[in-house]
Amino acid sequence: MPPLIDEPGFSRAHAGPSARKFARELGVDLTHVTGSGTKGRITHDDIKAFVKGALAAPGGGGALPAVPVVDFAAFGPVEAQPLTRIQRISGPxxxxxxxxxxxxxxxxxxxxxxxxxxxxxxxxxxxxxxxxxxxxxxxxxxxxxxxxxxxxxxxxxxxxxxxxxxxxxxxxxxxxxxxxxxxxxxxxxxxxxxxxxxxxxxxxxxxxxxxxxxxxxxxxxxxxxxxxxxxxxxxxxxxxxxxxxxxxxxxxxxxxxxxxxxxxxxxxxxxxxxxxxxxxxxxxxxxxxxxxxxxxxxxxxxxxxxxxx
The missing domain is CATH 3.30.559.10 (Chloramphenicol acetyltransferase-like domain)
Known part of the structure; x- marks a missing residue:
């Protein structure tokens, strides 16, 4: 789910006041939601379905931020030591x-x-x-x-x-x-x-x-x-x-x-x-x-x- 709302696009979206309020409460940008109502009108169910899809998608909003990759050798001598079998199993x-x-x-x-x-x-x-x-x-x-x-x-x-x-x-x-x-x-x-x-x-x-x-x-x-x-x-x-x-x-x-x-x-x-x-x-x-x-x-x-x- 995009972190920011496209305000001009949000205002042009085909949705009623209740659906717009619901979308803002959930932080949903209506420009990314496909409406299933009359003439493509966006409903509450459409917003719910969008949120469910965003949460289920790989790398969605719930994903943990990646740890930066660092070249430690750039700062001095290093040695790579493999984790033990127990550490490889227990760590995850x-x-x-x-x-x-x-x-x-x-x-x-x-x-x-x-x-x-x-x-x-x-x-x-x-x-x-x-x-x-x-x-x-x-x-x-x-x-x-x-x-x-x-x-x-x-x-x-x-x-x-x-x-x-x-x-x-x-x-x-x-x-x-x-x-x-x-x-x-x-x-x-x-x-x-x-x-x-x-x-x-x-x-x-x-x-x-x-x-x-x-x-x-x-x-x-x-x-x-x-x-x-x-x-x-x-x-x-x-x-x-x-x-x-x-x-x-x-x-x-x-x-x-x-x-x-x-x-x-x-x-x-x-x-x-x-x-x-x-x-x-x-x-x-x-x-x-x-x-x-x-x-x-x-x-x-x-x-x-x-x-x-």
Whole structure:
């Protein structure tokens, strides 16, 4: 659709006042519209059909502007390094999610002082069973509870965008840093596993990812994704939703902060949380309730090690 209206041509177009007003509201230049009414008179339906055609046309008004092509060698020495196979696959998917999904990120903190104390007490016993009891295992268990309490986060929009598909299963993906790039294995039926089984599967899936031995099935069917950068650093970030999921949790490095309790400041280990969500499905109030619930769940460490019925 042309960005400017040819005013002289617009005034000469064969259309009534109502159609002219409608065209101006939509920014349509009537000189480009073919009328189907009596003696070629332009109708409301003609204007609607023109707009639909313009939006559907390749390179129409909705197309993204191209990034300028730059000869970087003109400014100094360069080296071309091919993207990895994983980057070539994941890049377009991440771009599609960022362009098509309206992202909003809710930031929060969870007090994991008691959780870390409990984990430290239990990790040696878990190691004797061949299990590495990491903080991520507790975070997965907490996310399971949050997803059960807020079903809209464990859902996807259907192809029409008119219906929300609520999932009766809980498969949780987690970002794994590998020598070949970022991969997202999926922990299936996380709601049926206690923290030890979650930790065992996290270890097995992470090992398979690093060895390049993940099957396609082990990276499909996720309902919700966790991206944990706590082992590296950072205080917060904005993770990109793994569409068609509707939310992703980013976890940064925990640190001790002074919290005011019972009339004095006490050191507490705080975990930064960054929840990106699809604003078509989830509003800000729901996101704040989700992170508040998640933080409270992480603070109740003892409940996270209870047996799963």
């Amino acid at each position: 998917r991440l771009h599609a999610s960022w362009v098509n999904v309206p992202h909003v990120t809710q930031f929060d903190e969870a007090d994991i002082t008691d959780l870390e104390t409990l984990r430290t007490k239990l990790k040696d016993g878990a190691a004797e069973r061949g299990i590495k009891l990491t903080p991520l295992a507790f975070i997965v268990r907490a996310c399971v509870r949050a997803l059960q309490a807020f079903p809209a986060f464990n859902a996807s929009l259907d192809a029409t965008g008119a219906n929300l598909i609520l999932k009766k299963y809980v498969h949780i993906g987690f970002a794994a840093d590998t020598p070949n790039g970022l991969m997202v294995p999926v922990l299936r039926d996380a709601d049926r596993q206690d923290v030890y089984e979650v930790a065992r599967q996290l270890g097995e899936l992470s090992g398979a990812a690093r060895a390049g031995k993940l099957s396609a099935a082990q990276m499909q069917g996720g309902c919700f994704t966790i991206s944990s950068l706590g082992g590296i650093g950072g205080t917060a970030f904005t993770p990109i939703i793994n569409a068609p999921e509707v939310a992703i949790l980013g976890v940064s490095r925990s640190s001790y902060k002074p919290l005011y309790r019972d009339g004095q400041f006490v050191p507490r280990l705080m975990l930064p949380l960054s929840l990106s969500y699809d604003h078509r499905v989830i509003d800000g109030a729901a996101a704040a309730r989700f992170t508040t619930f998640l933080a409270a769940t992480l603070a109740d460490a003892q409940a996270l090690i209870e047996a799963v019925p």
